[in-house]
């Protein structure tokens with residue numbers, strides 16, 4: 226087959242570009258380490274979510290010195306916790322979210338960030354985030370889930386350390 | 398001068414019917430698009446507040462009408478034209494042809510009825526009917542069974558259409574035993590083989606899961622399984638929309654530019670690459686899905702990157718062929734040749750502008766395809782920003798442009814409303830530049846897609862520059878220009894369609910241009926193995942098995958008919 230010399234150069238260039246893309250992504254995933262949503266959260270039976278010890282009482286739980294876990298249920302059209310009460314964590318913490326749905330497919334995203342996952346009934350999405358700075362993040366459902374989908378939002382508050390300690394003191 | 402309609406009156410009629418249906422859905426979809434633009438930005442809301450349900454009725458119709466019915470009706474029309482013209486031969490079995498066009502029409506009608514019933518949520522005789530499930534119809538949200546049945550009829554109809562074209566080619570081959578497959582025929586056949594392989598996913602999803610489930614014959618389906626079946630089909634379909642546009646870019650655009658296709662062999666390589674690579678990439682739509690191990694996502698990502706290759710090759714060949722045409726017309730200089738192109742002729746300018754937008758779309762697509770960055774933009778407004786450049790312009794504008802050139806051949810009437818047609822592609826281009834740019838930027842701010850009212854109570858977006866109000870304004874302006882462009886398209890097409898065959902001066906009518914010159918480097922330079930369709934299908938199946946066997950086994954181990962019960966889209970909202 227006859228290939229023009231510019232054509233050949235272009236072909237080689239295209240292949241180099243493709244390998245470059247694959248290479249950078251492999252490097253970033255394997256070496257730098259990017260937390261992907263995968264099957265690590267496990268599967269569960271939709272009808273038995275309320276009997277699962279993580280989701281029977283959706284909550285924020287401290288599991289290590291600066292480590293927290295959030296067990297969250299997404300349902301038409303709220304996040305529990307998140308919508309009616311904020312999700313509270315301290316700054317300089319590592320927070321792992323476990324999110325599942327009890328009805329249709331939802332999304333879970335901290336607005337404008339790469340903290341983003343699908344929430345599929347029967348599956349638990351696991352996603353770990355480091356919060357280094359205090360501030361507020363909107364939580365939205367970014368997958369259509371029914372009539373009032375646009376109302377499905379919540380708030381996550383990352384508290385400054387002193388404020389956090391006061392809050393803990395107040396509780397105890 | 399006998400043109401297509403004189404030589405093949407039956408086939409011309411089939412193409413006209415397919416085009417008429419296609420454009421009907423284009424028009425309805427365009428109206429829906431404008432309603433969405435106005436509602437999301439808050440400029441004008443026809444339906445107030447909590448009954449956001451109506452917005453999703455519109456959005457479902459916009460998605461299904463445009464990317465299923467508009468695109469695929471056009472495809473079956475243009476492929477029928479291509480096969481007939483390329484092989485210089487009738488389809489040969491009118492009964493079969495009538496069957497598939499009827500099946501597709503009835504299917505489209507049933508699905509449309511189910512969707513549009515969403516405005517009132519009921520139909521006489523059927524009671525409650527709604528299908529506000531968007532074009533992805535993810536379970537466990539369930540549509541009325543009519544919605545799925547219509548899609549099944551539509552898709553099986555398209556399978557029979559493919560069979561019709563294959564039969565025509567088999568007949569031709571018998572009469573021409575030693576000849577190479579002509580190029581347009583080669584494109585049609587490889588595209589249909591890709592379609593057969595890829596639609597298996599959605600066919601299994603609809604026939605074995607969603608239909609029995611919406612009828613209550615099975616009580617549960619596995620949402621991750623049906624979703625994965627959908628995306629087995631869902632990326633391939635992107636190329637199904639694109640292949641007829643590629644066919645136009647390869648065969649017709651260079652000719653309109655005054656030249657001819659550069660390389661026939663390379664065009665074949667490109668279509669073969671699409672056939673073997675376009676299915677085993679579907680999981681790249683599920684990078685953010687829980688329940689799918691990271692390794693499978695990585696395989697899909699790697700395949701996706703290789704899928705850039707045929708598009709990059711196309712860019713080269715098409716630009717080179719168009720440049721060759723421009724130089725034939727006397728174009729000179731490094732970039733000066735660009736000025737020698739027929740920019741005033743809408744069939745050319747539409748395809749060329751579509752190609753330019755496709756390059757921009759390809760760029761935002763490369764960003765989507767990277768796994769890491771995908772996390773930022775997944776399900777944000779960035780995504781419709783991206784595909785309004787690809788399917789919404791590269792495909793849609795090419796189809797409109799091709800119509801300016803094809804319709805005279807199909808009706809025997811010269812193009813009317815020529816001035817409107819000449820402006821139309823430019824309006825589309827400018828409108829889409831506004832709308833898509835603002836969608837991309839909005840997505841980076843975190844504005845989600847598929848939402849009637851992306852204005853929230855608990856937080857505000859934080860733009861680095863500009864403001865949300867400015868983005869909204871751009872979207873509304875862009876949408877308005879797009880609708881105006883559609884109006885011009887319809888004006889010209891309808892005028893042509895219902896115009897008279899005889900030109901104004903009472904003469905014999907203009908000569909209708911329907912010549913397609915052969916490629917500079919013809920099929921004799923293409924290795925024979927390229928025409929070995931069985932081999933390529935075999936390789937395609939192998940790659941599909943490698944990419945999908947383990948994910949399906951893994952997901953099915955959670956249960957095939959276990960998971961979620963049917964949740965109808967109509968729900969009482971409790972607040």
Ligand code: HEM
Nearest residue numbers: 427430431433434460463531788789793846847848876879
């Ligand atoms: C008149 C021109 C058009 C306008 C004003 C328009 C506007 C829009 C808008 C604003 C959305 C986002 C809605 C949302 O996510 O809430 C959208 C979605 C979409 N548009 Fe268009 N559009 C136009 C033409 C097209 C064309 C020509 C196509 C394809 C051939 C197309 C395909 C789609 C698809 C597939 C979606 C996604 C639907 C979904 O998320 O389920 N649009 N359009």
Ligand SMILES: [Cu+2]
Nearest residue numbers: 366368370374
């Ligand atoms: Cu939602």
Ligand SMILES: [Cu+2]
Nearest residue numbers: 631632635682
């Ligand atoms: Cu895709």
